[in-house]
Amino acid sequence: MYLCTIEWKDNQIKLIDQTRLPRELKYVYIKEPKAFWQAIKTMKVRGAPALGAAAGLGVYLGIKNSRAKNFAQFKKEMDKVSAYIGSCRPTARNLFWGLERMRRVAYQRRNQPIPVIKQIIFREAQNIIAEDRMACRNIGRYGAELIKNNDTILTICNAGILATIDYGTALGVIYRAHEQKKRIKVFACETRPMLQGARLTSWELQKKGIDVTLICDSMAADLMRQGRIKKVIAGADRIAANGDTANKIGTYSLAVLSRYHKIPFYIAAPASTFDPGIRQGKDIVIEQRNGREVTELFFKQPIAPKEVKVFNPAFDVTPRQLIAAIITEKGVIRPPYKANIKKILIDATFK
């Protein structure tokens, strides 16, 4: 079964409603920016690379019916919808990268008639999608070189098909190793509070025929102590210029536990997740989410006293010292990160 997380179809955005998984695979169609904002906020669509594509399609959705008479008017409308989409989730770098990319392409063609600019924007959104599909396959290709036959790999959250267009970053590495007929086992951290590991990762790995075992986040250390984890691979939401990496809350915990147990800890992410404007991890803005994600299961069943205080950051930052390598579509980046990120990602782009 081919799964496509987000695409443009029948003049609207079509996406898998991830809040309904694993119970049912259901698509939603979105016609206007407000519903799209809600879909991102409630994580119907999530995952940093998928949010890059969402930014492109979202901008197009917001301007496709524009009646602007000139570029100044058009730009105003476009800036408004971009700011609106960008207000949704502050940490995922790819969302802003996508918005910025749309803005730039429109600006470059500012002398063209508005209908042409609209077409250029549409094509750019489609380019982001096509590039993500390619980038993930290349991440898979580079990453699979690190995977040995009979490896057991631990992952957190969902950095798979459902976090990208159709292949995955951390899970892309696993899919590629599987395609190479390597025998691998995956342990998936359930990933509280929103349970993306339980709901999404174990679901898509099963669909793809990968041997997956679900664990609670707190069980990872015990498996490591038993020698049952050979590698840890996580995705990323934003990577600073020095390699410090923001990812789903709990990632830092796994990185420390990996260091203690001498297990290599890898990040897998496309170039679009790197933020050269952020020097180091402590400058990354961490999204704080509603405490009810913790105290109530999916805002329904209470599991804690109502008035209890809650700490609910969506992400944490893993310092570069704990990361064995960052797997990108342009190659595997190893320390020293600051120099090698520049060499492999930034300089290469301008060659």
Add this chain to the structure above:
Amino acid sequence: MYLCTIEWKDNQIKLIDQTRLPRELKYVYIKEPKAFWQAIKTMKVRGAPALGAAAGLGVYLGIKNSRAKNFAQFKKEMDKVSAYIGSCRPTARNLFWGLERMRRVAYQRRNQPIPVIKQIIFREAQNIIAEDRMACRNIGRYGAELIKNNDTILTICNAGILATIDYGTALGVIYRAHEQKKRIKVFACETRPMLQGARLTSWELQKKGIDVTLICDSMAADLMRQGRIKKVIAGADRIAANGDTANKIGTYSLAVLSRYHKIPFYIAAPASTFDPGIRQGKDIVIEQRNGREVTELFFKQPIAPKEVKVFNPAFDVTPRQLIAAIITEKGVIRPPYKANIKKILIDATFK
């Protein structure tokens, strides 16, 4: 409000049904061993020290209507009910300690008439309860000496009132520090899969006026990195002769994270949790529980694909090297554990 986790009342066992917390404080009355076995298995009552008391009351419940004509017959019945209760949960030392204690007291008085032996058994069950109340207060007293004003303490699972008769071990330390007017804050790990931290610890700390913040288990590392945790205190289910400690799954993870962040990690437990017959942690039997605890919330709402494999150990083992001290009712035990456990707990008992 005075809370009593388990007691003998109106010729039956009265206990707080912890599966209904925090939604409602409801007591259940239990008249026969089968219902009691179920109550322990489904964790209506749980917590190692409370299970010590449960063993005493459970044995009495099982033999109080015995029609045995002689001690041999009576002993057979008692062994049967003991084995039945003991089959419920393999890891909690106190359960077996309680059963053994009942067996011994009956055997010592084997020449008495059966009705007298029944009375002795009843009194021994009440002794266990009285001793637990005292032991927890002494654990609190010794432990509170380690707590400074303005400390922020992290705990996991529930080692409080609801895990003992009415005071707690790890939370007993916190209650005592609070009584001493020390300003303290507590972060409670929610403790997947059964959420004892969310449902029980945050509930009882709130009831006692302690400043508590609930977190997902995966968030502890991030708080530590931020310097927001000064001490970690956990309870114990079984402690080997060398100090290795089995406790709720996730405890080992916190111990490793504490070591990395240079935060002292303490265990608080009564002498009845120590198992001198077990040399080291790897000899402790770890209870594997139903995977549906992970894949379904309270066996109701599915949160993962139905057929997914699950790893669900109820406990993990923290090696003694990661434990700064073990707080007991007889004093604070520090390394070297093997010698000091013997000195403080075992030799002291026979002086």
